[in-house]
Amino acid sequence: MRINDLVGETTEYDKKLKVELRKPKSWCKSISAFANTLGGALIFGVSDENEIIGLDNPVKDAEKISEIIKTKLNPIPEFKMSFRKVEDNILIILEVFKGDETPYYYYNDGSLEAYIRIGNESVKASPTELQRLVLRGRNKSYDSQKSMYKIRDYSFSKLRERYKKWTGYSFDEKNLISFGLADEEGYLTIAGSLIVDDSPVHHSRLFCTRWNGLNKSSGVLDALDEAEYEGSVISLIENGEAFIKRNAKMMWRKTANSREEMPDYVERSYHEALVNAIAHRDYLIYGSEVHIDIYDDRMEIYSPGGMPDGSIIQDRDPLTVPSTRRNPVLADIFNRLGYMERKGSGFAKIIDNYAFQINYKEDKKPYFRSDRYQFTVIMPNLNYSDRKEDSLNDQNRTDDTINVQKGADDIINDTINV
Secondary structure, three states: OOHHHHHOOOOOEEEEOOOOOOOOHHHHHHHHHHHHOOOEEEEEOEOOOOOEOOOOOHHHHHHHHHHHHHHHEEOOOOEEEEEEEEOOEEEEEEEEOOOOOOOOEEEEOOEEEEEEEEOOEEEEOOHHHHHHHHHHHOOOOHHHOEEEEEHHHOOOHHHHHHHHHHHOOOOOOOHHHHOOOEOOOOEEEHHHHHHOOOOOOOOOEEEEEEEOOOOOOOOOOOEEEEEEEEOOHHHHHHHHHHHHHHOOEEEEEEEOOOEEEEEOOOHHHHHHHHHHHHHHOOOOOOOOOEEEEEOOOEEEEEEEOOOOOOOOHHHOOHHHOOOOOOOHHHHHHHHHOOOOOOOOOHHHHHHHHHHOOOOOOHHHOOEEEEOOOEEEEEEEOOOOOOOHHHHHHHHHOOOOOOOEOOOHHHEEEEEEEO
């Protein structure tokens, strides 16, 4: 029997050979992590090699597990315990549900420790992660919190301009409160302080670099172009896209009656990646900014903070990942301004818009990388070839489906930007 057959549809699980009564932390930290993250199952009676061993006295062990949870976890998470017989072996499956009263602490020698789930590990929550758990337990998000900044000291020209352009209506001052950008006392929320023209949130910046080569130290001249932007998150989006456009080229392919565009990078894809990086980055992390790094063969858009649910994107199918908004107020205003959609189809948009291009190949598919502290979107340069002969072959091939003329002159390296 497989482990997945034991835990059903639960995607997160941990296993223990036995119930360690003298070292309850070894399994209680998993209970804390499951309750603080997305829930999960803890299986007793299975070895690290997934061999089903069973328990000698499962009834007594179950009583001890329940007792320890009630004395070592605070608050007590919601859980369900059941026995499972596999051949002649009895296992205990402890299902822990995602909690609403975060953080769920493990009490150990007079101290409280909270754990979260990162991939398949239960790790101690950092101060930033603990702060986020506290906010979640209060049914609050960081971007909805009151800031120290007054509405009267800031202007909203970027917001007004974009709102008028997208909706056709003038932005009403009352919308600041109804959109969650300010409170009744005249103070901006964190989201509001991010969207004002001269944002006082100094770590809300965008660093852009066009590197010379395939990495950050490819030659004597490391950077061909670089810029640093700050201010309203609306300005960050506009300036970031402008930087990409001036550092990306457009190729053209002749057909019988017209010509077809072959961009280095797909505008709708990098727009989605940049907007998501700014909307969903972890603003609790200081000393780190959103980065756009363009190399010869790829573009990477990096944002501080891993997946909001603690998972690792490399372990998941990005097309099936449900929308999780770390900054719901900011995401909502971006939706109102036409930058993103509520249904959370960002990963699919990035991938699908690439696949639609005529110069797309499977090895040019965008991919994603994350860990506990960062998330990166990697978008290959569709026109890059690491071997000259490959490039020549591409130039001289005939594509009957679009009636391409033969000859190297059929591909024109135009200096028109994307």
